[in-house]
Amino acid sequence: MDRIAKYSGLKKRSLEMRDFLTDLSNEIPSLLDDGKRNISTEMDEAKRVSSEISGCANFLVFHNYYTIEEIRLSKVITCKKHLLCPFCAARRASKQVEKNGDRIKKVLEENKNLIPVMITLTVKNGDDLTERFEHIKKSFQKLQQKRKDAIRGKTETEFTKVKGSMFSYELTNKGNGWHPHIHMIALLDDYIDQSKLSKEWEAITKDSKIIDIRKVTSKSGKTLDISDALLEVFKYALKFSDLDLDLTWEAYRTLKGKRLLGAFGNLWGSTLEPESLLDDLLDDLPYLEMFYTYSKHLGAYELKTSIKKEATQKVEDEKKVNQKNKIVIVRPENPLPKDVLIPKPQIRGIKPKLSRLDQYLHDNPLPE
Numbered sequence: 241m242d243r244i245a246k247y248s249g250l251k252k253r254s255l256e257m258r259d260f261l262t263d264l265s266n267e268i269p270s271l272l273d274d275g276k277r278n279i280s281t282e283m284d285e286a287k288r289v290s291s292e293i294s295g296c297a298n299f300l301v302f303h304n305y306y307t308i309e310e311i312r313l314s315k316v317i318t319c320k321k322h323l324l325c326p327f328c329a330a331r332r333a334s335k336q337v338e339k340n341g342d343r344i345k346k347v348l349e350e351n352k353n354l355i356p357v358m359i360t361l362t363v364k365n366g367d368d369l370t371e372r373f374e375h376i377k378k379s380f381q382k383l384q385q386k387r388k389d390a391i392r393g394k395t396e397t398e399f400t401k402v403k404g405s406m407f408s409y410e411l412t413n414k415g416n417g418w419h420p421h422i423h424m425i426a427l428l429d430d431y432i433d434q435s436k437l438s439k440e441w442e443a444i445t446k447d448s449k450i451i452d453i454r455k456v457t458s459k460s461g462k463t464l465d466i467s468d469a470l471l472e473v474f475k476y477a478l479k480f481s482d483l484d485l486d487l488t489w490e491a492y493r494t495l496k497g498k499r500l501l502g503a504f505g506n507l508w509g510s511t512l513e514p515e516s517l518l519d520d521l522l523d524d525l526p527y528l529e530m531f532y533t534y535s536k537h538l539g540a541y542e543l544k545t546s547i548k549k550e551a552t553q554k555v556e557d558e559k560k561v562n563q564k565n566k567i568v569i570v571r572p573e574n575p576l577p578k579d580v581l582i583p584k585p586q587i588r589g590i591k592p593k594l595s596r597l598d599q600y601l602h603d604n605p606l607p608e
């Protein structure tokens with residue numbers, strides 16, 4: 241799927257969330273009061289968060305490395321509310337897959353005996369999200385403690401076969417109550433007896449013996465594809481497509497600030513949280529700097545400017561390069577003169593919309 245189209249869809253849903261929160265913060269408190277919520281705090285929070293989401297990803301700047309046909313995100317201002325904002329959730333997930341995938345591949349290269357598998361652990365559905373989340377979290381902590389005790393010879397568990405793991409909590413709600421589960425990538429030194437582990441899990445949770453274990457293989461069956469498995473682990477903690485805005489808000493308020501990711505064993509210490517939501521840039525290649533803004537009217541990102549730039553090489557050289565390229569700070573209300581634009585860049589995956597710029601310049605003439 242085209243990246244701009246994908247981001248347009250994410251931003252659209254992000255604005256739906258923003259509108260929902262704006263409405264919520266304007267409600268009359270007595271209408272919301274069901275005796276259980278602290279309404280004024282919730283309304284204040286809705287107001288604050290809605291303005292943060294409002295400012296998220298209103299513009300995107302890509303470096304289009306046309307010599308290798310690669311496009312990378314170089315600038316964006318984000319809200320970082322990944323439990324509410326699909327744009328931030330998607331960027332975070334893809335950065336996590338990228339960074340943690342390298343770590344797992346390295347560990348597998350150094351330990352050829354290890355078998356990568358995906359394990360899913362589930363507890364029973366329920367209406368109280370806080371209670372259900374604490375239940376699965378405590379159950380999983382017990383299983384991890386059992387593994388530690390077994391390593392010291394104090395007990396036995398199938399879970400000692402897990403030499404390392406990265407895991408995440410996911411919470412869905414398809415109208416049947418909250419359904420918490422854990423996705424984990426596990427590196428095993430021997431195959432787990434699924435029915436035994438299932439019994440152990442039931443003894444801990446008292447309400448679920450559901451465990452799924454799948455070997456990680458590529459679709460072609462030839463080479464190992466850890467990235468697909470990682471996508472499963474690092475996809476969103478909340479599936480926005482399955483949750484209405486009200487439930488998303490409830491989940492955010494319950495889960496914000498909680499650790500929803502973890503790692504142990506020989507994958508312990510993995511950098512699970514990305515430092516930045518931007519792509520790594522390739523300083524030694526020339527590129528087109530493509531500036532997009534989100535148009536609420538169109539419900540999509542529009543290409544505003546595209547400027548050819550030389551390879552920057554070093555950050556210290558940036559000023560010189562900027563001068564050489566006669567860079568003007570680009571703002572939607574201050575569009576560049578037409579002569580710095582490169583007409584109709586033929587780039588795969590991005591549909592140029594320069595004709596819209598002509599329209600824009602017509603509607604917003606440059607000051608004399």
Ligand SMILES: [Zn+2]
Nearest residue numbers: 296319325328
């Ligand atoms: Zn965001």
